[in-house]
Amino acid sequence: MINYNYETEFNLENELLLTDWINQVVKNHNCNIQEVNYIFVDDEYQHKLNLKFLNHDTLTDIISFDYSIGNNLQGDIYISIERVIDNAKDFKVSFLDELHRVLIHGILHYCGFKDKTDQDAKIMRSMEDEALKILSNK
Structure with missing residues (x-):
């Protein structure tokens, strides 16, 4: 089950389409979702989480x-909508493209993909791109 929670003025469009897409990507990696909660927040909320749980005094798009x-995926994925907006501008992509990349990035971590090394980051980016192609065909 995938749940979407909103702690900011943002609301996803097409929750059902995105849920189907995420489930398909997860299944392609031989995993299944038990319960994943996406929580959409602002920078202030995300910063507090970063300080409290990770001891990082920075802003980030996803925690x-x-x-x-x-292979039974469970977790909470916090996404700062303000960071996604800024990152979309920085990367010169649309807000929705960046949001979709962040949505799938968190799930790919749960599927076992890492991004701490350059090589791992390259693989993660490739998996994100593959997943985004699936969404564009829906």
Whole structure:
């Protein structure tokens, strides 16, 4: 089950389409979703999480708390809408393109993909691109 929660003035359009897409990507990686909560927040909310749980005094677009067991995915994914807006401008992409990349990025972490090294980041980006192609065909 995928749940969408809003702690800011933002609301997703097409929740059902996005849920189908995310489930398809997860299934393609031989995993299944038990329960994943997306929580959309502002920078202030995200910053507090970053300080409290990660001891990072920075702004970030996504923070995920992974409670998965094996291939059964569970967790909470916090997304700062303000960071997504700014990143979209910085990367010269649309807000929705950047939002979709961030949505799938968190799930790909749960599927076992990492991005700490350059090589891992390259693989993660490739998996994101592959997933985004699936969405563009829906």
